[in-house]
Amino acid sequence: MKIDSEHLEILAMIVERGGLTEGAEALGKSQPSVSRTMAIFEKRLGVPLFEPGRRPLRPTDLGLELARIGQRIHNLSLEASVLVDRVQSGRAGHLRIGGTPLFMDGVITPLLADLQEQVSGLQFEQAYGYFDSLATRLRNKTIDMAVLPMHARQIPIDMDFLPILSGRNVIACRQGHPLTRRGAITLADIAEFSWVSPPQDSPLFRDLKRVIQSIGASENVKFTFSGGTLASITSFLARTNCLTVLPYSVVHMVRDALRITTLPVRVDHPERQLGILSLKGGDQPTAAQTVIDHIRSHCAALEARIEKEQQFAALRA
Amino acid sequence: MKIDSEHLEILAMIVERGGLTEGAEALGKSQPSVSRTMAIFEKRLGVPLFEPGRRPLRPTDLGLELARIGQRIHNLSLEASVLVDRVQSGRAGHLRIGGTPLFMDGVITPLLADLQEQVSGLQFEQAYGYFDSLATRLRNKTIDMAVLPMHARQIPIDMDFLPILSGRNVIACRQGHPLTRRGAITLADIAEFSWVSPPQDSPLFRDLKRVIQSIGASENVKFTFSGGTLASITSFLARTNCLTVLPYSVVHMVRDALRITTLPVRVDHPERQLGILSLKGGDQPTAAQTVIDHIRSHCAALEARIEKEQQFAALRA
DNA sequence: GTGCTCGCTGTCGATCTTCATATCAAAACC
DNA sequence: GGTTTTGATATGAAGATCGACAGCGAGCAC
Structure with a gap:
C-alpha cells in the first residue's frame, strides 16, 4: 500500500490545528478539498483515521501516529524550502569562476574568501585561463563567469562585460x-x-x-x-x-x-579594464549576482584607495 | 516557498535510479508525467535541479541535496505504510472489550495477554458489565465487542453472537x-x-x-x-x-x-453459552478478527480439555 | 554522419479544487 | 428534557489541474 506523503502532511496539520477547517486554512486549501482528501485516504486504508460520528473531528490512535509521521515529512519539506531559499537568494550555491591567474590569486580569491566568511553555503570552483580559453569555457558553460582584463572593443557580441577596476x-x-x-x-x-x-x-x-x-x-x-x-x-x-x-x-x-x-615610476597603462565577462542571457546561478555585487563593491573601494595613493605619490614626486 | 513533498520524492527516485525514465518506471508513472512535474518544479524554484543539456539527466548540487531530503520523506512514507499494514492485518490496533467480570478476568484477559506476547502492537481497553450495559455500550460504540454468557433467544436483533464456550x-x-x-x-x-x-x-x-x-x-x-x-x-x-x-x-x-x-458434584448447567456479542455490520477494527480468532481457538482447546476432564471425573465417580 | 536512446511537447480524458449548500453533532436555551 | 442554535463536516456541480499516449527533437556513440 503506497501512501501519499501529502495526505500525511494534511492529516498532520488537521491534528495539529485540532480541526478540519483550521487545518485546511493552515494549508491554504479549501475545507471541502481537505475533507474529501481525508475521506478518500481513509477509504483507501480501510481503517478509520478519525473517530466516526464525532463532530469536532478527533483522530484515532492510528490517525495520531500517522499524523506524527506527517509532521516529520512536513518538517523535511520545510528544510528543503530553506535550502532552496538560500540558493535562490544567492546565499548558497556553486559557482565556477575562471580568470587570469595573477588577478584571480591576487584580488578575486581573497574577496571570495571574504564573502564566504559572511555567508556560508557558497561553493567556488576556480579555473585559470586567458581570453580565448575563458571565452570558450563560458560558451561551453564549464564556467559561469570570467574575470580578466579586456579592451572595450574586444568584447564578444554574445557576452556582457562588467568593468570593475582600471587596468593600471x-x-x-x-x-x-x-x-x-x-x-x-x-x-x-x-x-x-x-x-x-x-x-x-x-x-x-x-x-x-x-x-x-x-x-x-x-x-x-x-x-x-x-x-x-x-x-x-x-x-x-x-x-x-x-x-x-x-x-x-x-x-x-x-x-x-x-x-x-x-616603484614611483609612471608607466603608461593600457586602455584595458579588469572586469567580469559573462554569457549574454546565460541564466546565471543566483549566487553569481551575490558574488558580482560583492566583487564590485570591494573593487570600487579598492579603486578609490588606489586613486588616492596615486595622487599622493604624484604630489610627492 | 512551499515545496511539494511528492516532487521531492520523485526527484529522489530519479536520482536514485539514475534517469528520468527509470525513475518514472519505479514510481509507477509515465515518463512524460515525471518529466513535466520536474520541469514545473524547476521553474517554480527558479534554480536548475539538473545540469541543463546533459542527456543522461544529471542532478545539480541542489538537486542532490533535495533528493536526499526526498529520500527521507520516502522512507517516512514507507514507515507509515507498514504501520497501516499492521493495523489492516489486525496485528496492531486498539480494541475495546467489555464483558462479565469473572469471565473477563479468568479467561479473556489471560488469552489477551497471550496474544499480546505473540503480536506486539495491540492495545486493549477492558470494561466490565452485564448484558444490558454491554448491549448499550455496543450500540454507543464505546466498546467494540462484549464477552458474556447468553441464551440463544436473548440475542438482540441488531447483534451477532458467536458462542465460544459452553456455560457449564x-x-x-x-x-x-x-x-x-x-x-x-x-x-x-x-x-x-x-x-x-x-x-x-x-x-x-x-x-x-x-x-x-x-x-x-x-x-x-x-x-x-x-x-x-x-x-x-x-x-x-x-x-x-x-x-x-x-x-x-x-x-x-x-x-x-x-x-x-x-467439587465432583453434578450441577445442572444453564442453557446459556459464553460467547462474543458484537454489533451487526458494526465495522469492526481489523484487530477484532485477530482477537476473536485467538479467543475461539484457545477456547475450543479449553472446551476439549474440560470435556475430557468431565468424562474422567464421571468415570471415577 | 547515422543510428539509437532518452527526454520534451500536443492533445484528450480523469482527477482534484472550489463555491455554494445540505447535514449533522454538540452546546445553549427554555 | 426537549428544542433551538451554532459550529463543523459532508456533498453536488462547474472549472482548473494533472496524467497518459503518441509523436518529435536532441545528445551520444560508433
Missing part, C-alpha cells in the same frame, strides 16, 4: 628594495636590475614589454624568472632585487602580506 | 478443602459450608441460587462473602473452606495459579 599597471619590487630609498628614479637606475616576467602568453607579459619600452630600457633587459603564478612571482620578488610589472590592484591587495611594494 | 458451571473451593478428600459427596456434606457469592446483579448469582436449589440445600445457606471480583472471590476461597459456583472454564484457567479446584 605598476612596477613592483620587494619592500626595502634599493630603488625605494631613492627620491627620484632614473631609467639608468632601473636598468641595473633584472626582471621577473609573468607567463609569456599572458596579456600582462605584453604589458611588461610595453612598460620596458616606454621607459626606454628595452635594450638589455635581463629576465631572471618567467612564468608561474602570483605566489611564485612574489616569492621571487621578495627574496631578490628583481622588478616586475603587476596590476596596481594586485600589488595593493597583497603588498603587506607578501612584502612587496611599487 | 461447577462448585469451586480451595485445593485441599475437606470435601475434596471424600469419595462421594452428599448434600449434607455440602450444607456444612458457607458460600461465597458473585455480585448479586450478575447472571452467575442466579446460577448459584439455581445450583443450591438443585442440590436441595436452599434452606439454610450461609453467605459469608458476596460481590467483588474474581480476584477477591478466589482469594477468599483460598483462605477459607467456603464454596462458590464458577464457570468451569474460569476454574480451569486459574486453578493452578490461585489454588482452587472443583
Whole structure:
C-alpha cells in the first residue's frame, strides 16, 4: 500500500490545528478539498483515521501516529524550502569562476574568501585561463563567469562585460628594495636590475614589454624568472632585487602580506579594464549576482584607495 | 516557498535510479508525467535541479541535496505504510472489550495477554458489565465487542453472537478443602459450608441460587462473602473452606495459579453459552478478527480439555 | 554522419479544487 | 428534557489541474 506523503502532511496539520477547517486554512486549501482528501485516504486504508460520528473531528490512535509521521515529512519539506531559499537568494550555491591567474590569486580569491566568511553555503570552483580559453569555457558553460582584463572593443557580441577596476599597471619590487630609498628614479637606475616576467602568453607579459619600452630600457633587459603564478612571482620578488610589472590592484591587495611594494615610476597603462565577462542571457546561478555585487563593491573601494595613493605619490614626486 | 513533498520524492527516485525514465518506471508513472512535474518544479524554484543539456539527466548540487531530503520523506512514507499494514492485518490496533467480570478476568484477559506476547502492537481497553450495559455500550460504540454468557433467544436483533464456550458451571473451593478428600459427596456434606457469592446483579448469582436449589440445600445457606471480583472471590476461597459456583472454564484457567479446584458434584448447567456479542455490520477494527480468532481457538482447546476432564471425573465417580 | 536512446511537447480524458449548500453533532436555551 | 442554535463536516456541480499516449527533437556513440 503506497501512501501519499501529502495526505500525511494534511492529516498532520488537521491534528495539529485540532480541526478540519483550521487545518485546511493552515494549508491554504479549501475545507471541502481537505475533507474529501481525508475521506478518500481513509477509504483507501480501510481503517478509520478519525473517530466516526464525532463532530469536532478527533483522530484515532492510528490517525495520531500517522499524523506524527506527517509532521516529520512536513518538517523535511520545510528544510528543503530553506535550502532552496538560500540558493535562490544567492546565499548558497556553486559557482565556477575562471580568470587570469595573477588577478584571480591576487584580488578575486581573497574577496571570495571574504564573502564566504559572511555567508556560508557558497561553493567556488576556480579555473585559470586567458581570453580565448575563458571565452570558450563560458560558451561551453564549464564556467559561469570570467574575470580578466579586456579592451572595450574586444568584447564578444554574445557576452556582457562588467568593468570593475582600471587596468593600471605598476612596477613592483620587494619592500626595502634599493630603488625605494631613492627620491627620484632614473631609467639608468632601473636598468641595473633584472626582471621577473609573468607567463609569456599572458596579456600582462605584453604589458611588461610595453612598460620596458616606454621607459626606454628595452635594450638589455635581463629576465631572471618567467612564468608561474602570483605566489611564485612574489616569492621571487621578495627574496631578490628583481622588478616586475603587476596590476596596481594586485600589488595593493597583497603588498603587506607578501612584502612587496611599487616603484614611483609612471608607466603608461593600457586602455584595458579588469572586469567580469559573462554569457549574454546565460541564466546565471543566483549566487553569481551575490558574488558580482560583492566583487564590485570591494573593487570600487579598492579603486578609490588606489586613486588616492596615486595622487599622493604624484604630489610627492 | 512551499515545496511539494511528492516532487521531492520523485526527484529522489530519479536520482536514485539514475534517469528520468527509470525513475518514472519505479514510481509507477509515465515518463512524460515525471518529466513535466520536474520541469514545473524547476521553474517554480527558479534554480536548475539538473545540469541543463546533459542527456543522461544529471542532478545539480541542489538537486542532490533535495533528493536526499526526498529520500527521507520516502522512507517516512514507507514507515507509515507498514504501520497501516499492521493495523489492516489486525496485528496492531486498539480494541475495546467489555464483558462479565469473572469471565473477563479468568479467561479473556489471560488469552489477551497471550496474544499480546505473540503480536506486539495491540492495545486493549477492558470494561466490565452485564448484558444490558454491554448491549448499550455496543450500540454507543464505546466498546467494540462484549464477552458474556447468553441464551440463544436473548440475542438482540441488531447483534451477532458467536458462542465460544459452553456455560457449564461447577462448585469451586480451595485445593485441599475437606470435601475434596471424600469419595462421594452428599448434600449434607455440602450444607456444612458457607458460600461465597458473585455480585448479586450478575447472571452467575442466579446460577448459584439455581445450583443450591438443585442440590436441595436452599434452606439454610450461609453467605459469608458476596460481590467483588474474581480476584477477591478466589482469594477468599483460598483462605477459607467456603464454596462458590464458577464457570468451569474460569476454574480451569486459574486453578493452578490461585489454588482452587472443583467439587465432583453434578450441577445442572444453564442453557446459556459464553460467547462474543458484537454489533451487526458494526465495522469492526481489523484487530477484532485477530482477537476473536485467538479467543475461539484457545477456547475450543479449553472446551476439549474440560470435556475430557468431565468424562474422567464421571468415570471415577 | 547515422543510428539509437532518452527526454520534451500536443492533445484528450480523469482527477482534484472550489463555491455554494445540505447535514449533522454538540452546546445553549427554555 | 426537549428544542433551538451554532459550529463543523459532508456533498453536488462547474472549472482548473494533472496524467497518459503518441509523436518529435536532441545528445551520444560508433
